[in-house]
Amino acid sequence: MRAIFAAGPNPDDPLSMVRVGERPEPEVSGGWVRVAVRAASINRHDLWTLRGVGIRAEEFPMILGCDGAGVTEDGREVVIYPVIADPAAVGAAGDETLDPGRRLLTEGGHQGCMAEYVAVPARNAVPKPAGMSFAQAATLGTTYLTAYRMLFTRSGLAPGSTVLVQGATGGVATALIQLGAAAGMRVWATARTEAGRARAETLGAAATFEASARLPERVDGVFESVGAATWAHSMKVVRPGGVVVCCGATTGADPSADLQRLFFRQISVVGSTMGTLDEMQRLIAFCDAAGVVPMVDKAFPLAEGAAALEEVEHGSAGKVVVTV
Ligand SMILES: NC(=O)c1ccc[n+]([C@@H]2O[C@H](COP(=O)([O-])OP(=O)(O)OC[C@H]3O[C@@H](n4cnc5c(N)ncnc54)[C@H](OP(=O)(O)O)[C@@H]3O)[C@@H](O)[C@H]2O)c1
Structure with missing residues (x-):
């Protein structure tokens, strides 16, 4: 499948490590689902990944994109909740962000959303708000x-x-x-x-x-x-x-x-770091109740991934998304 990925870490020249090319399609089993990605948003986190911050050298190549939106194999339109946590470690407070083993997509070997497909635990595929485009919904999970x-x-x-x-x-x-x-x-x-x-x-x-x-x-x-x-x-x-x-x-x-x-x-x-699945659901309900629609300043096709990341690294570009 086509993907935007980091070939390896480069602290001084992160953009030199961006590649747009073929990566293996994700396998799913054991309560995970495969999502056909329609849009993924770019976060500063992707530039940290390209610099090698928060990721081990052996985890490269890594598909970029902590958050996105798409369609499951059974046809549901979903937005990705990017926090991968052990539900057993979440505890009575239900706070995934406090799980010491918590990872985001693009960390801990979990490939990201800037690709034709992404695999996530079933609970991380949250119904997409009807009033938002895939590009708008793709920004919800992180920022x-x-x-x-x-x-x-x-x-x-x-x-x-x-x-x-x-x-x-x-x-x-x-x-x-x-x-x-x-x-x-x-x-x-x-x-x-x-x-x-x-x-x-x-x-x-x-x-x-x-x-x-x-x-x-x-x-x-x-x-x-x-x-x-x-x-x-x-x-x-x-x-x-x-x-x-x-x-x-x-x-x-x-x-x-x-x-x-x-x-x-x-x-x-x-x-403060990320949010819980419960907060993600309340965020979506809040946007619906208050009429908030996420801001998307620029959208690039997947093939122009390098230009999209350059916008975020160099400019005051606002919110940039990649469409698939
Ligand atoms: N803890 C978490 O869960 C979490 C989640 C998301 C993000 N983050 C972190 O939060 C930070 C922001 O993320 P983001 O995705 O919002 O990044 P971003 O979109 O790249 O934000 C960049 C903005 O920071 C401001 N800025 C950059 N350099 C500056 C400078 N020298 N002086 C003053 N302002 C400067 C600029 O605002 P103006 O151009 O308007 O001045 C710029 O637009 C990142 O470090 C990211 O890793 C953490």
């Missing part, structure tokens, strides 16, 4: 699910809160703006470009600012996926007793912790 958990499970913030989303053009940031605004939060956002700020306002941001700008007032919560480039600003602009929720560190994972500000202003710093 929208991560944003949902950050906003509604991890932050402790209620509707009416004022929040800041850093790096508004990114995939997770896009979802944070849309979902936060739809839930009745006053969402402010930073972006490095004028185009990025204008896009954030069309997504529902009440106000936008240049990166590191002084804000009119401190915010109840800051949502971080940028890391070192924005962390100092995040710690400065959160109000005393507020919360900084972090899911990623694209620009570096070791900024100053700013401990003096942290304890003196009693700031909570909360980590």
